[in-house]
Amino acid sequence: MDLSPRRTASDQAGIPKASMVVAALSAVVEWYDFTLYLFMTTVIARVFFGEGAASVLTTLALFAIAYLMRPLGALFFGHIGDRYGRRTVLLASMAVMAVAMLETALLPTHAQIGSGAGALLLALRCLMGFSVGGEYGGITAYLLEGAPPRRRGLVVSLAAAAGEIGALLAVAVAAVTTSLFGGDALDTWGWRLPFLFGALLAVATLAARSMMRESPAFEREKRARVDRRAPLWLMLRTQRPGLYRTFAISALASITYYVGITYAPTYLSSVGGFAERDSLWLSTIALAVVIVVTPFAGALSDRVGRRFALLLFGVLSLALPVAMFAFMADPTVLRAVTGTVVLAMLAGSISAVSTAATAEQFPVAVRLSGLAVGATAATAVFGGLTPYLAQAMTHASGWAPAPGVLVAVVAVVILPVLWWMPETAPVRGVAAYGGVRRMSAAVRSAR
Numbered sequence: 001m002d003l004s005p006r007r008t009a010s011d012q013a014g015i016p017k018a019s020m021v022v023a024a025l026s027a028v029v030e031w032y033d034f035t036l037y038l039f040m041t042t043v044i045a046r047v048f049f050g051e052g053a054a055s056v057l058t059t060l061a062l063f064a065i066a067y068l069m070r071p072l073g074a075l076f077f078g079h080i081g082d083r084y085g086r087r088t089v090l091l092a093s094m095a096v097m098a099v100a101m102l103e104t105a106l107l108p109t110h111a112q113i114g115s116g117a118g119a120l121l122l123a124l125r126c127l128m129g130f131s132v133g134g135e136y137g138g139i140t141a142y143l144l145e146g147a148p149p150r151r152r153g154l155v156v157s158l159a160a161a162a163g164e165i166g167a168l169l170a171v172a173v174a175a176v177t178t179s180l181f182g183g184d185a186l187d188t189w190g191w192r193l194p195f196l197f198g199a200l201l202a203v204a205t206l207a208a209r210s211m212m213r214e215s216p217a218f219e220r221e222k223r224a225r226v227d228r229r230a231p232l233w234l235m236l237r238t239q240r241p242g243l244y245r246t247f248a249i250s251a252l253a254s255i256t257y258y259v260g261i262t263y264a265p266t267y268l269s270s271v272g273g274f275a276e277r278d279s280l281w282l283s284t285i286a287l288a289v290v291i292v293v294t295p296f297a298g299a300l301s302d303r304v305g306r307r308f309a310l311l312l313f314g315v316l317s318l319a320l321p322v323a324m325f326a327f328m329a330d331p332t333v334l335r336a337v338t339g340t341v342v343l344a345m346l347a348g349s350i351s352a353v354s355t356a357a358t359a360e361q362f363p364v365a366v367r368l369s370g371l372a373v374g375a376t377a378a379t380a381v382f383g384g385l386t387p388y389l390a391q392a393m394t395h396a397s398g399w400a401p402a403p404g405v406l407v408a409v410v411a412v413v414i415l416p417v418l419w420w421m422p423e424t425a426p427v428r429g430v431a432a433y434g435g436v437r438r439m440s441a442a443v444r445s446a447r
Contacts, residue, residue: 015146019212023142024158026205030135031166038262039174060388066125067384071377073133078372082231086142087214093134098202100128105195137371144359145217149426157298157352168287175280221364235366242361246374248417253354254383260343263387273331286340290348297349305423306357313350317411322404329400360424
């Protein structure tokens with residue numbers, strides 16, 4: 001059987017629009033929970049580990065440890081998704097997420113049981129990380145297999161936009177909570193409300209997913225006469241170049257997102273000197289901008305190609321993060337807004353393009369397994385660890401742009417991979433590089 005992604009790219013359409021909408025919007029829950037944890041880092045640190053700078057680092061370390069469970073969950077759910085269907089994996093992962101969020105809202109605090117509170121939190125974060133492993137690949141594959149070939153970038157980017165809505169919802173809920181409840185009320189019971197809201201959101205999403213239809217592309221692959229017992233092994237034997245490219249693309253997307261967006265409130269509070277509620281409201285503004293930008297970035301990649309779009313945003317990643325973190329270190333509202341908005345726009349654009357680009361590296365038969373190993377592993381390393389590294393580097397060096405340098409170093413390493421990667425968007429050669437030609441013509445006319 002020919003597993004080339006180019007052969008399977010035309011195997012599209014047939015998914016009802018209602019199912020596509022549910023799949024895209026359900027990305028809200030995943031990003032709500034994980035970004036909520038980061039947006040409430042300083043509160044969670046006090047509640048579960050007591051006062052002090054060491055508590056913040058411990059809380060971020062727990063986030064990193066839990067994120068390492070994401071590749072394991074992706075392998076587990078990826079196997080299920082490639083063997084039994086996209087719908088099955090989306091139902092199972094959301095059910096686990098709902099349980100984990102509800103249990104988090106009911107946890108005892110450090111003041112109640114001491115260090116045991118932190119241990120229980122770690123266990124539930126690991127369960128959440130495991131369940132989230134099934135979300136990215138399942139949603140991405142489902143949307144890619146249902147989108148018109150020449151609009152895949154736009155359609156799949158809607159899942160990224162929905163994720164941004166989840167992040168916006170998380171930062172807004174966190175900001176409202178910290179604004180309405182202060183002091184003892186926040187640390188005693190107020191912090192539970194955002195997690196309880198997340199649990200209710202997960203249950204509602206699970207009910208909506210139960211009405212989704214299976215991907216016709218998967219059903220056609222399932223009827224094909226091929227051994228489907230070990231999709232992971234099949235992917236490793238036949239799709240290694242795509243696997244390496246997927247890891248590289250996801251590494252850049254992850255570090256720009258988790259350092260540039262989710263770590264920003266912690267940076268504004270610990271380095272810029274902003275109050276917790278103020279830093280959260282600044283991040284709310286930035287995320288609102290990202291939601292608008294993301295579909296445009298996805299549509300741009302349909303027009304000029306994934307490769308050119310990723311190269312453009314990769315080059316911008318070399319300088320913008322360093323400059324913006326330096327801006328954000330100055331405790332003025334204008335500089336803080338500028339820094340958070342620019343970083344969020346850059347991260348959102350890369351995320352929008354990378355979502356389609358990574359899924360297009362693999363054929364239908366092994367798509368979830370490929371995303372599990374490549375994309376999710378990169379996210380675990382460059383997403384889960386980088387907020388901790390950014391905080392540790394800034395704290396140890398006292399140099400404000402340190403988080404931006406972390407992003408720039410990864411971009412330098414990834415750019416050669418993007419330069420040599422083949423185009424995966426279904427555009428003709430002229431169209432794929434039309435953006436480059438138009439840009440060159442504009443430069444010549446300006447001279």
